[in-house]
Amino acid sequence: MAERPDPSPLLLVSSTPAVGDAAAEAAALAVAIALDSRYGQGLLIELSGRAWRPTVLAAVGARSLAGAIDAGGVGASVARGHICVHATAPGTSQGPLEAVRAATAGFGALAVVHSPASCFQELLEGHRPRAVLIRSSGRIDAALAGALAIELRERGLPVKVWARGPGLIQARRALAGLDPGGETARRARRMIELGGDRGRGASRAGVSAADETGPNSEAGQALPAAGGLILAVALLIVALVAIGGGATAKGRAQRAVDLAALSAGRSLRADLPRLFEPARIGGRVNPRHLDREAYLRRATAAARQAIERNGVPRGAVAVSFPDRGSLAPLTVRIVARPRVEVAGAATGARTRVRATAVAEPAAAALGDPPATGSGGGYSGPLAYRQGRPMRPDVAAAFDRMARAAVAAGLSLTINSAFRSDAEQARLFAANPDPRWVAPPGRSLHRCGTELDLGPPSVHAWLAANAGRFGFEQRYHWEPWHVGYVRGPTPCSGGPQSARRSPGDGRGSAAGGLPDYVPGFIRAPLLAAASRHGVSAALLAAQLLAESNFNPAAVSSAGARGIAQFMPATAAAYGLDDPLDPVASIDAQARLMADLLAQFDSTALALAAYNAGPGAVTACGCAAPFPETGAYVARILALLDGVVAGGAGAGATPPLEVRLVR
Numbered sequence: 001m002a003e004r005p006d007p008s009p010l011l012l013v014s015s016t017p018a019v020g021d022a023a024a025e026a027a028a029l030a031v032a033i034a035l036d037s038r039y040g041q042g043l044l045i046e047l048s049g050r051a052w053r054p055t056v057l058a059a060v061g062a063r064s065l066a067g068a069i070d071a072g073g074v075g076a077s078v079a080r081g082h083i084c085v086h087a088t089a090p091g092t093s094q095g096p097l098e099a100v101r102a103a104t105a106g107f108g109a110l111a112v113v114h115s116p117a118s119c120f121q122e123l124l125e126g127h128r129p130r131a132v133l134i135r136s137s138g139r140i141d142a143a144l145a146g147a148l149a150i151e152l153r154e155r156g157l158p159v160k161v162w163a164r165g166p167g168l169i170q171a172r173r174a175l176a177g178l179d180p181g182g183e184t185a186r187r188a189r190r191m192i193e194l195g196g197d198r199g200r201g202a203s204r205a206g207v208s209a210a211d212e213t214g215p216n217s218e219a220g221q222a223l224p225a226a227g228g229l230i231l232a233v234a235l236l237i238v239a240l241v242a243i244g245g246g247a248t249a250k251g252r253a254q255r256a257v258d259l260a261a262l263s264a265g266r267s268l269r270a271d272l273p274r275l276f277e278p279a280r281i282g283g284r285v286n287p288r289h290l291d292r293e294a295y296l297r298r299a300t301a302a303a304r305q306a307i308e309r310n311g312v313p314r315g316a317v318a319v320s321f322p323d324r325g326s327l328a329p330l331t332v333r334i335v336a337r338p339r340v341e342v343a344g345a346a347t348g349a350r351t352r353v354r355a356t357a358v359a360e361p362a363a364a365a366l367g368d369p370p371a372t373g374s375g376g377g378y379s380g381p382l383a384y385r386q387g388r389p390m391r392p393d394v395a396a397a398f399d400r401m402a403r404a405a406v407a408a409g410l411s412l413t414i415n416s417a418f419r420s421d422a423e424q425a426r427l428f429a430a431n432p433d434p435r436w437v438a439p440p441g442r443s444l445h446r447c448g449t450e451l452d453l454g455p456p457s458v459h460a461w462l463a464a465n466a467g468r469f470g471f472e473q474r475y476h477w478e479p480w481h482v483g484y485v486r487g488p489t490p491c492s493g494g495p496q497s498a499r500r501s502p503g504d505g506r507g508s509a510a511g512g513l514p515d516y517v518p519g520f521i522r523a524p525l526l527a528a529a530s531r532h533g534v535s536a537a538l539l540a541a542q543l544l545a546e547s548n549f550n551p552a553a554v555s556s557a558g559a560r561g562i563a564q565f566m567p568a569t570a571a572a573y574g575l576d577d578p579l580d581p582v583a584s585i586d587a588q589a590r591l592m593a594d595l596l597a598q599f600d601s602t603a604l605a606l607a608a609y610n611a612g613p614g615a616v617t618a619c620g621c622a623a624p625f626p627e628t629g630a631y632v633a634r635i636l637a638l639l640d641g642v643v644a645g646g647a648g649a650g651a652t653p654p655l656e657v658r659l660v661r
Contacts, residue, residue, distance in 0.1 A: 008127050010111040011195045014120045015135035016144055022135035023050050024171035025162060026114035028180050032188035034082040035179060039109040041065055042083035047096050048116045052085040054078040055176055055614035057568050069103055080614060081177020097126045110196055131158040131195030158194045172625055176612055256310035257334040257355040258659060264303035264332040265357035265657035271295050296321055303334055312336050330359040330633060358630060359657045378448040388417035391448035393487040401469040410461055416452040419445040449484040518549050524582045528589035539589055541635045551581040563588035606632045626660040
């Protein structure tokens, strides 16, 4: 047998069409290489067009490698955790082969290439890899993955097919350049052995590692023999014919429960403002108000209607709300147990399908205006009118007043609305006259209820008509300044919040903290909030979600203490003992201050605290992972993700409904 050319020092990772993206698997391989003492450097070459951003806590080696590659002017490289991710520079005419060769020039370690299907064949022909990883769906693409693996083995290439991807947490860690742990890390290490120097075996003598098909060889474990695979595919076809569409019936049931979960989630989102409407207005029953049971009944009815329309009997379906005990339930779970069909006829056996949907903060692009108030007396959601933020009930009342003004031939212009204490401080510094500008912490603009309106031609009309819409003139010397008085008392803990006091830790009779905060951490929380300029209520809601105020909490992922710091983050913030609650809360406040400054959004900062700044920057959203979205939604709910009183049309909180399982 003629000797084959020596394989290139790289692993090629691609996926079948049903998967679409094997980025997490490729990143896991690169991390395994970086942590292997034989290599010490992890390089991932990205050819699929996926966007990667650097992470704050990248390793020194990864930063150095990114700098060395970029110094050659061959593309854009970023350091993420232990690995360097290299992508072709935008606007270049570099093809995939040229990109790989340029990035690996002088690179002595094993590199990983994440390739889309469109350039997979070109890479195989022009840059023969050490080994190939195929990510398959395990169901739809089983035959395709098997046929591709057989062809690659005939070419003498070691192959692995992963029909099961990493879990959510493991994928998140791998994409951040961290050791994913668990089965994903073990499979990645085995793949490195297959493509590394030890796995090449007799290839230099003309026999590739893929030809070693003994029961204990890595190549023998890659896939069943070609004949066995073909037989398995044939048996699968026979089985599908025999069950007469049973699998298809289960697929239809799964789609039905997915649609039912989405329908129920949309009902929760649509009815959310009504849940927080006052039960009575002016002594009369408010027809828009929904109590909690009616709110959940309407969502249940929407789910059952959707699933019946898709052919699943009502009696086979259970609808539940995992967060039923919360202030505003936003999660719905559907479980159905339809009968199995064989050859089109129902049998006595049942199958089980389920789906969970959640209404969570919409994925906002970085740079969008903040969706929630912070740094002042009001920390709920913000509605925007003419680009100015205000409480949602104030926005709805302004809409009604603006329509009446238009009918009178006038047009209202909003010159100012919600202002944080920091904004008020800048305004007061420019004009330190308390008659015209209130000092920080005293202005009602921090409550989201105040509007400065113009032009001067509307002031007389406002004086005569603003009261009809719930506004009153606050000061006789400011005809432009009106405040909304029909909703919750400004900056109070009344109907606006059933469980908390105002959120900044200053100027509140209750100390600026929710009632659920235990006494032993109230003083450290207020001190940290004041020291670092972060809402005390925000910090308290985080601690409840992170550890339920347990200073000794330790998670399965290794997060420790009341604020659940990972070791690397704790070290970065000088936190020697995460189990010390006082020190942990101070470090938490410093971290949140940094994240709020970086993202200029409470939702994005919370997501970054949970998933890491890199993950949030990469997707530009508040929910890069389902568990992160749920974390953000829970904290926003604790911070009054909705506001009582007259929410009205167009004031629905910024929520989107999505399936999470």
